[in-house]
Amino acid sequence: VNPEISFSAVSEIARHMDAADPLAAYRDRFFAAEPELIYMDGNSLGRMPSAASEKLEHVLRYEWGERLIRSWGEEWYTLPQVLGDKIGALLGAAPGQMLVCDSTSINLYKLASAALRLNLGRRKIVTDRFNFPSDVYILQGIASQMGVGHRIELIDSRDGIHIEMDDLLGAIDEDTALVGLSHTVFKSGFLYDMEYVTRQAHRKGAFVLWDLSHSAGAVPAALDDWNVDFAVGCTYKYLNGGPGSPAFLYVRTDLQQQAESPIWGWFGEDSPFAFGLDYKPAPGVRRFLTGTPPILSMQALGSGLDLLEEAGIQEIRRKSIQLTQFMIDLFDAFLAPIGFELGSPREASRRGSHISIRHPQGYRINRALIDEMQVVPDFREPDNIRFGFAPLYTSFFDVVEAVRRTVLVVREERYSKYPPDRSPVT
Amino acid sequence: VNPEISFSAVSEIARHMDAADPLAAYRDRFFAAEPELIYMDGNSLGRMPSAASEKLEHVLRYEWGERLIRSWGEEWYTLPQVLGDKIGALLGAAPGQMLVCDSTSINLYKLASAALRLNLGRRKIVTDRFNFPSDVYILQGIASQMGVGHRIELIDSRDGIHIEMDDLLGAIDEDTALVGLSHTVFKSGFLYDMEYVTRQAHRKGAFVLWDLSHSAGAVPAALDDWNVDFAVGCTYKYLNGGPGSPAFLYVRTDLQQQAESPIWGWFGEDSPFAFGLDYKPAPGVRRFLTGTPPILSMQALGSGLDLLEEAGIQEIRRKSIQLTQFMIDLFDAFLAPIGFELGSPREASRRGSHISIRHPQGYRINRALIDEMQVVPDFREPDNIRFGFAPLYTSFFDVVEAVRRTVLVVREERYSKYPPDRSPVT
Numbered sequence: 001v002n003p004e005i006s007f008s009a010v011s012e013i014a015r016h017m018d019a020a021d022p023l024a025a026y027r028d029r030f031f032a033a034e035p036e037l038i039y040m041d042g043n044s045l046g047r048m049p050s051a052a053s054e055k056l057e058h059v060l061r062y063e064w065g066e067r068l069i070r071s072w073g074e075e076w077y078t079l080p081q082v083l084g085d086k087i088g089a090l091l092g093a094a095p096g097q098m099l100v101c102d103s104t105s106i107n108l109y110k111l112a113s114a115a116l117r118l119n120l121g122r123r124k125i126v127t128d129r130f131n132f133p134s135d136v137y138i139l140q141g142i143a144s145q146m147g148v149g150h151r152i153e154l155i156d157s158r159d160g161i162h163i164e165m166d167d168l169l170g171a172i173d174e175d176t177a178l179v180g181l182s183h184t185v186f187k188s189g190f191l192y193d194m195e196y197v198t199r200q201a202h203r204k205g206a207f208v209l210w211d212l213s214h215s216a217g218a219v220p221a222a223l224d225d226w227n228v229d230f231a232v233g234c235t236y237k238y239l240n241g242g243p244g245s246p247a248f249l250y251v252r253t254d255l256q257q258q259a260e261s262p263i264w265g266w267f268g269e270d271s272p273f274a275f276g277l278d279y280k281p282a283p284g285v286r287r288f289l290t291g292t293p294p295i296l297s298m299q300a301l302g303s304g305l306d307l308l309e310e311a312g313i314q315e316i317r318r319k320s321i322q323l324t325q326f327m328i329d330l331f332d333a334f335l336a337p338i339g340f341e342l343g344s345p346r347e348a349s350r351r352g353s354h355i356s357i358r359h360p361q362g363y364r365i366n367r368a369l370i371d372e373m374q375v376v377p378d379f380r381e382p383d384n385i386r387f388g389f390a391p392l393y394t395s396f397f398d399v400v401e402a403v404r405r406t407v408l409v410v411r412e413e414r415y416s417k418y419p420p421d422r423s424p425v426t
Numbered sequence: 427v428n429p430e431i432s433f434s435a436v437s438e439i440a441r442h443m444d445a446a447d448p449l450a451a452y453r454d455r456f457f458a459a460e461p462e463l464i465y466m467d468g469n470s471l472g473r474m475p476s477a478a479s480e481k482l483e484h485v486l487r488y489e490w491g492e493r494l495i496r497s498w499g500e501e502w503y504t505l506p507q508v509l510g511d512k513i514g515a516l517l518g519a520a521p522g523q524m525l526v527c528d529s530t531s532i533n534l535y536k537l538a539s540a541a542l543r544l545n546l547g548r549r550k551i552v553t554d555r556f557n558f559p560s561d562v563y564i565l566q567g568i569a570s571q572m573g574v575g576h577r578i579e580l581i582d583s584r585d586g587i588h589i590e591m592d593d594l595l596g597a598i599d600e601d602t603a604l605v606g607l608s609h610t611v612f613k614s615g616f617l618y619d620m621e622y623v624t625r626q627a628h629r630k631g632a633f634v635l636w637d638l639s640h641s642a643g644a645v646p647a648a649l650d651d652w653n654v655d656f657a658v659g660c661t662y663k664y665l666n667g668g669p670g671s672p673a674f675l676y677v678r679t680d681l682q683q684q685a686e687s688p689i690w691g692w693f694g695e696d697s698p699f700a701f702g703l704d705y706k707p708a709p710g711v712r713r714f715l716t717g718t719p720p721i722l723s724m725q726a727l728g729s730g731l732d733l734l735e736e737a738g739i740q741e742i743r744r745k746s747i748q749l750t751q752f753m754i755d756l757f758d759a760f761l762a763p764i765g766f767e768l769g770s771p772r773e774a775s776r777r778g779s780h781i782s783i784r785h786p787q788g789y790r791i792n793r794a795l796i797d798e799m800q801v802v803p804d805f806r807e808p809d810n811i812r813f814g815f816a817p818l819y820t821s822f823f824d825v826v827e828a829v830r831r832t833v834l835v836v837r838e839e840r841y842s843k844y845p846p847d848r849s850p851v852t
Contacts, residue, residue, distance in 0.1 A: 103717025141690030264567030291529025
């Protein structure tokens, strides 16, 4: 079989799918400096909405440059709540439960600490080996500080792709204070049934804390309806908030009055501008704010959220499933035959918006794709190349090109010139 | 006496001082949308360096827009250390001890927690009623979590302006784990003798943690020579980093290996991109990093630091003292006679770079200055109007104008139309 002929056929199919795609026009709302670049890493850092660049110019010249300190009273002070409510709308959270502030790690620290203090008789945190290492570290740190008996139980995967419900639920017992998981796991893209896990955890008296970093902006949720207790997530992936844009946190309304942040921040104080010397937490979710938020990074985020709201999260999810399914079809046709293994779930209902493909030379193939082929996926140890599908700007043609160029790298052994050692940042 | 005649005389003097000022040319390196505006709040939010606006355009279009995820390996990943070392140079810290990350509150939380854990037998934190309420809140939160016996001792001022050394040193005893103070206090502008207090605290076995928010960029320090243990500070005041730009932290080299952050963040992990599941802190100060930093806000900061480095911190301090002394001279001539009290130290060696003036109608006078007179100071409870002097862009003529317009507000009772109640953000 001549792969070039096959690729011309699937390219034709992809062109038709793009022509029929109701979200296709959103691609032009994003800045694209290199039209040839096949950017498959929107699950790590989303592309820049053109409106974000215009907004930042206004923020610099008018809000900071001209209005200066007066901007705090005009727009900045309420940004954590205003942006939080916008993200809440994408995740099924009514206003007043979501904030944008700090990083995902800091927000996880605040909420996991609060959850453990609400469940003091219990000493176990259940998570899995698929969770972000960053999340596991934060939980380990908290367990270490809480002292004797506090511990983490890390559920393992049987197949390297899924977590079995029996394994997870078997670990949630009468000593479990908190179940802390990523809704979509970062390596395989496995997607938990958030509603079911939450209900089962509650049955055992445990709180749940979901990390939505790999879901927000690509996979819907119904945080309120599913009775979720706590959630966090980042905004620089499918929310297109910009590099290191501040994270979000969610605390269900009826938990807000009891939950206490370990970090008694002045933005979370009841009357921060009265400058009293006895901390009193604000009523409501605002008590989880800490210090002064980074306004430039906050303001860039709004533009990405506006685009998602306009497109509609259900429509986005529909296209995300189409894109990942198309990738799996191409995987079966072109990549499985040349030594790749699929590292992601085949069932659409159990996967997020990225697909991992595994290969013994994965690290070097990823290097060659980035350095020579104008394709940008990313690599995760030990052998995963991740392709992220951002429905607002990833086209079906992009998917074909990503696969076609990957085949070229392997067929021409272009990876062989790269050393197998890892650089610190990938 | 006709004040207009007097003001024309002091304006003439100010013009001469500006003409002789070696730093005068730096004023043109800052963006100024309203040439008539007398901006006296650089101690709350510094003006925007023109270079910051240009830098951000590059960051948006090239680093985020074009290079996308690849920028992490190109410039972003090392920014916390690169920017930290630049700030270190302004504060007498050799490289490898300073980081830019998170907010001042978060950094204070990390370092104060670390200090208390290094001094576990002791249970008292000494601070003063002049410290930022935000700092006091963070310390209260930590004391509350550490449990029984941990407490804060708040030293009071005798004259509302200074802290007496006898009062402070008398509170530092064998049970004191930590002395946590603002180098320049936010209301009166009183400046501690950092070297002396540090030495005395060490004699009693206590650690020191200095908040340099109101000093950095205006008042020099010699953190290494003075054997300071820990320090934090914000970058949006005299460092001109932009609204809510990330804060800095300092941990002296020989404490870094023992000190443990309570927040086990992945950027502070030994090998963050190996994605292991057992947290191991990085050697050195990097262990105090947490989550992904807000790059847009980080990148704006560099331009402000470059200007300060170019001008030289000793030269800046020299002009700062001239400006505040000029303000005190004008205060005596024009403001004391119409009912103001000086709320700041008269001794140059004991004050930072802002001057507080107190008046029973302070809140309303401040409102009138901002809304009608094109002067922007700020107000701090109960009766302080603060004028900040940023040597890189505050002119001597600005000082005359600020005082002249303040006199007008009082003489014409322009404040009387404003209600005495406080808005939440001032």
